[in-house]
Amino acid sequence: MKLTLQLAYKNLIGAGLRTWLNVAVLSFAFVIIIFFNGLMDGWNQQAKQDTIAWGYGHGHLRNNNYDPFDAFTLQDGHAEMPSQIEDVRPILIQQANIYPEGRMVPVLLKGIHPNQNVIKIPTETFQSSSVRFPAIIGKRMAESANLKVGDEVLLRWRDKNGTFDASNIFIIEIFDTTVASVDSGQIWLPIETLWDMTGLHNHATMAIANSNYKHSNIEGWNFETQAEMLQDLDAIVSMKKYSSSILYLLLLAIALLAIFDTQVLSIFRRQKEIGTYIALGMTRHQVVRLFTVEGSMYSFLAMIVGCIYGIPLFIYLNKTGIGMPQASQDMGVSLADKIYPVFGLQLIIGTVLLVTISATIVSFIPAKKISKMNPVLALKGKLQ
Amino acid sequence: MIKFTHIFTLLLCTSFVVQLTKISQKLTAKEIIEKVDDNMSSDTQITESDMVIHGKRNSRTITSKTYIRGKHDSYTEYLAPAREEGTKMLKLDDRLWIYSPSTDRSIQLSGHMLRQSVMGSDLSYEDMMEDRELTDIYNAEIVSEEEIDGRNTWKLELIAKVNDASYHKRMIWVDTERFVPLKEELFAKSGQLLKETIMSNITKIDGRWYPKKMNYKDMLKSGKGTDFIVKSIEFNAEIAAHIFTKGSLRKS
Numbered sequence: 001m002k003l004t005l006q007l008a009y010k011n012l013i014g015a016g017l018r019t020w021l022n023v024a025v026l027s028f029a030f031v032i033i034i035f036f037n038g039l040m041d042g043w044n045q046q047a048k049q050d051t052i053a054w055g056y057g058h059g060h061l062r063n064n065n066y067d068p069f070d071a072f073t074l075q076d077g078h079a080e081m082p083s084q085i086e087d088v089r090p091i092l093i094q095q096a097n098i099y100p101e102g103r104m105v106p107v108l109l110k111g112i113h114p115n116q117n118v119i120k121i122p123t124e125t126f127q128s129s130s131v132r133f134p135a136i137i138g139k140r141m142a143e144s145a146n147l148k149v150g151d152e153v154l155l156r157w158r159d160k161n162g163t164f165d166a167s168n169i170f171i172i173e174i175f176d177t178t179v180a181s182v183d184s185g186q187i188w189l190p191i192e193t194l195w196d197m198t199g200l201h202n203h204a205t206m207a208i209a210n211s212n213y214k215h216s217n218i219e220g221w222n223f224e225t226q227a228e229m230l231q232d233l234d235a236i237v238s239m240k241k242y243s244s245s246i247l248y249l250l251l252l253a254i255a256l257l258a259i260f261d262t263q264v265l266s267i268f269r270r271q272k273e274i275g276t277y278i279a280l281g282m283t284r285h286q287v288v289r290l291f292t293v294e295g296s297m298y299s300f301l302a303m304i305v306g307c308i309y310g311i312p313l314f315i316y317l318n319k320t321g322i323g324m325p326q327a328s329q330d331m332g333v334s335l336a337d338k339i340y341p342v343f344g345l346q347l348i349i350g351t352v353l354l355v356t357i358s359a360t361i362v363s364f365i366p367a368k369k370i371s372k373m374n375p376v377l378a379l380k381g382k383l384q
Numbered sequence: 385m386i387k388f389t390h391i392f393t394l395l396l397c398t399s400f401v402v403q404l405t406k407i408s409q410k411l412t413a414k415e416i417i418e419k420v421d422d423n424m425s426s427d428t429q430i431t432e433s434d435m436v437i438h439g440k441r442n443s444r445t446i447t448s449k450t451y452i453r454g455k456h457d458s459y460t461e462y463l464a465p466a467r468e469e470g471t472k473m474l475k476l477d478d479r480l481w482i483y484s485p486s487t488d489r490s491i492q493l494s495g496h497m498l499r500q501s502v503m504g505s506d507l508s509y510e511d512m513m514e515d516r517e518l519t520d521i522y523n524a525e526i527v528s529e530e531e532i533d534g535r536n537t538w539k540l541e542l543i544a545k546v547n548d549a550s551y552h553k554r555m556i557w558v559d560t561e562r563f564v565p566l567k568e569e570l571f572a573k574s575g576q577l578l579k580e581t582i583m584s585n586i587t588k589i590d591g592r593w594y595p596k597k598m599n600y601k602d603m604l605k606s607g608k609g610t611d612f613i614v615k616s617i618e619f620n621a622e623i624a625a626h627i628f629t630k631g632s633l634r635k636s
Contacts, residue, residue, distance in 0.1 A: 072497065102606025154604055156572065161547040166576035166604070 004286070008293040012301070015262075019298070022262055026255040026302035026355065031310040033248045033351045037241065038314065038341035039322065044237040045342055046178070048230055054179040057118040057208035059225045061088055061218070066205050071095070074108075078205040079220055087213040089116040090204030092194050096157035098169075098187070100145045107141075108186045109157060111194030118208045121182065125173045126190045133169040133193060138183025142174045149174055155187075160199040178337075252355065256362045259298050263291065263366040274370055275378030284371045291370065295363015299356040314343050413524035413540050417556075419563040421517070423592050426619040428453050432463075433615055437505045438608035446503055447615075455515050457628045468503065472633050480513060483633035490633040505610040506579070506602040510550065518542060521549045529560070532567060533584070536560045551578065562586060562593035577603045590619045 012019045052058075062068070066077025074095055081090050092111040097104050114126035126134055133155070137147065147153060149171055156166040169187070177183055195201045209215075215223045267274070277287050321338035411419070429452040436445050447464040458475045462468040470485030480498065483490040498510040518524070522542035530539050537557040544552050553571040558564070564586055570579040580603055583595030594617065601609030626632060 097604075099604040102604075104602070104605050154576075156576075156578065156604060159573070161549075163544070163547070163549055163552055164570075164572045164578055165552075165574055166572040166578060167574050 004290050004293050005297075007290055008297050011294055012297055018262060019301070022255070022258050022298050023301045023305055025251075025258055026298055026359065027306035027310075029248065029252040029255045030302055030306040030351060030355055031313070032251055033354070034310065034314070034343060034347060035317075035341065036244050036248055037347050037351070038317075038343040039339060040237055040241045040244070041344060041347065042341040043240075043339050044234070046339060047233055047237070050178045051181075051230070051233060052226060053120045054177050055119060055182045056226050056229050057089075058211050058213055059209040059215070059223055060229065061085070061207040061209060061215075061221050061223050063205055064220050064222055066093075068206075074205065078200060078203045080202045081204045081207060082218055082221075085207070085218065088207035088209045089113055089118045090191060090207045092191055092198075092200060092203055093205040094157060094194065094198055094200075096155055096187075098145060099154045099156070100147060105145055106185065107155075109155075109194055109197075110186055110188050111191035112188055114190050116208075118210045119182070120175075120177070121188055122173055122175050123188070123190075129170075129172045131170040131172070133167060133197075134172045134190065135169040136173045136175060136188040137171060138186065139174055139176045140180060140183045141186060142171075144184070147171050147174075157197060159197070165197065252358065255302075256358055259295055259359055260362040260366060263295050263363050266294070267291065267366055267369055271373075271378045272381045274373060275375050275380070278373075278375040279379060284373070288364070288367045288370050291367035292360060292364045295367070296356060296360035298363075299359035302355065303352060314341070317341050318343065413526050413538075413542075414519050416526070416538055416540065416558055416563070417518050417524055420556075420558055420565055423563045424565075424594070425455065428619075428621055428623050430618040430621050430623065431614055431616070434611075434613045435503070435505060436611040436613065437503065438610065439504075440607065443608075451623050451627050453623060453628055455517075459627050459632060470635065474628070474630065474633055475513065476628060478513065480509060481630065481633055485635055488635060490630065506600045506605070506607075507610060511600075514550065518554075521546050522554065527555075530557060532557055535562075535566060537566055559586070559593070564593045564595055566595075579603060580609075589617055592619070 060068075063077050063079050065073055065079075067073045074093055078092060081088075089112065094109045094111075096107055096109050098107050099105070112121060112123055114123045116123055122136060125136060137145075142148060145153070151171045152168040153171070154166060155169045156164060158164055169189070175183075189197075191204075195203070209223075215225075274287055277290070278284065282290075318341055321340040323338055429450070431450045431452070432447070433450065434445050434447050436443055444465070446462060446468055448460050448462045450458060450460045452458045456475075456477045458473075460473040462471040462473075472483040474481045474483075480493045481490045482493060493509055498513060499508055501508055502512065521544060523545045524540050524542045526538050527541045528539045530537050537559055540556045540558060542554040542556065551570040552573040553575070555567075555569040555571070556565050557567040559566055564583065565581075566583050566586075568581040568583075569577055570581075572578050580601045582599045582601075583597070584599075585596040586593050587596050588594075594614070596614040596617075598612040599609050600612065601607075
């Protein structure tokens with residue numbers, strides 16, 4: 001085996017530019033595969049952390065009549081929270097409209113306890129506010145409604161009986177989050193204020209659990225764990241991963257095609273060499289192995305070359321992050337203005353195996369032909 | 385001669401004011417509302433109308449024909465523009481269905497869907513659904529007499545006496561002679577003015593005074609609101625019973 005490795009290495013280095021072209025293309029495929037997957041893993045990790053911190057907490061306890069994907073359930077999807085439930089923070093959600101600059105903008109009013117600490121909404125600001133209707137909004141909401149801290153805006157809502165009410169609310173803080181689902185089209189108010197406004201005293205649409213929450217069956221309420229809620233995010237990221245894999249698989253296919261081509265050409269042009277190996281005592285299978293090792297050695301060289309320029313690049317990207325356009329951050333999925341790629345061991349080993357195994361397979365296929373060669377004709381250099 | 389004319393005019397005016405005072409003294413706010421109701425409603429109505437929705441940049445007109453039976457049932461078919469043509473709306477008591485010709489399906493609007501705007505206008509489906517008598521929902525009182533466009537009116541203040549009224553307070557200006565509302569304002573619980581309706585082009589049709597133009601305006605929004613212009617109206621006309629069935633919500 002040692003001889004095979006030595007011969008394969010010498011043959012490759014001896015091939016000069018042809019080898020280095022193959023290695024360059026394959027190393028590029030290497031780096032791109034790791035980069036794309038690292039980017040997706042980074043997004044997934046970041047989105048999960050942010051979504052838990054800003055919206056999911058340690059799970060949601062929801063009223064049975066409330067479906068977070070159906071706005072029409074908001075009207076009836078609330079009830080009084082059973083008093084025995086601990087370690088959760090209630091949130092009441094109601095629909096309303098605001099009228100910035102004479103435009104009607106539908107919004108969701110979310111009532112939350114000022115002293116909560118289950119999610120990162122800066123509700124402590126409510127405690128220092130003395131206005132009657134203090135409101136906190138996110139950056140996206142502020143931009144779409146053209147509002148800033150200190151602004152007043154007219155809000156129209158309905159009480160529990162459906163009677164219209166309207167008043168100015170006062171923007172006391174604007175928070176910046178990557179989680180659009182707690183920001184876009186939403187206004188956060190102290191829950192007591194929302195109870196007074198709607199007459200729905202002690203009612204909640206849902207409650208966010210903290211880490212101490214232990215769920216037991218509560219009639220009229222259902223609990224969705226953090227892991228269950230994160231499944232959607234995982235599904236989105238994995239779908240995105242698969243769709244972007246087309247690009248790097250195409251690149252890998254080009255690199256493998258180049259290796260395949262090189263192998264076919266080698267076997268065609270190096271017939272006398274093959275005949276000599278057999279004449280010197282190598283079996284046909286040993287020669288096949290030599291050519292296969294030569295092919296798979298491209299991937300080892302590509303790995304080394306890829307490391308030379310890939311490692312500094314990945315370290316740089318991991319530190320500075322990759323900027324995301326503003327428009328994409330307004331999607332429902334959590335997406336920061338910068339994504340920091342994560343290059344895990346699993347990803348690197350997986351990519352090494354993928355490239356090495358596929359390079360070995362494409363090297364072996366043309367090398368198989370050697371096993372059927374007539375050594376005498378090969379020595380003479382006759383076409384077979 | 386001049387003096388006589390002055391005295392005559394003064395007497396006439398005094399007599400008019402005395403008469404007016406007598407009428408307003410005689411009629412309570414509730415009776416005025418009932419008289420308005422008698423004037424405006426009939427057993428059946430067939431109306432062809434234009435709804436002019438004023439947007440920020442342009443206005444669009446939707447023509448429709450409406451059949452009304454009593455106070456609870458109505459059927460509307462949209463005739464123009466081409467985009468809305470064939471859309472039908474049926475209201476039977478407290479249920480409302482919309483038929484869309486593009487999908488050939490009828491859907492029943494309920495819950496929060498009723499709070500949506502009718503074809504982008506300043507009216508919501510819920511505004512159209514309200515068919516309870518004003519006297520059942522509100523306590524009314526005459527607060528003053530005012531003149532609107534040269535017509536004497538009673539200004540009525542209606543305060544909700546039930547919990548589930550959409551608007552806590554209404555102000556209605558009723559023509560003292562014709563028993564036609566000329567203006568209406570709808571208020572939130574906080575006292576914020578939410579909507580305003582101006583009735584104009586009051587015409588005598590079949591012995592009753594009827595506003596042929598109504599402008600509905602959401603006062604919180606900028607813009608000119610929505611005009612509802614009656615092109616033709618027939619009172620107590622015969623309407624086939626099948627119109628007020630779900631069977632009428634099909635492609636015609």
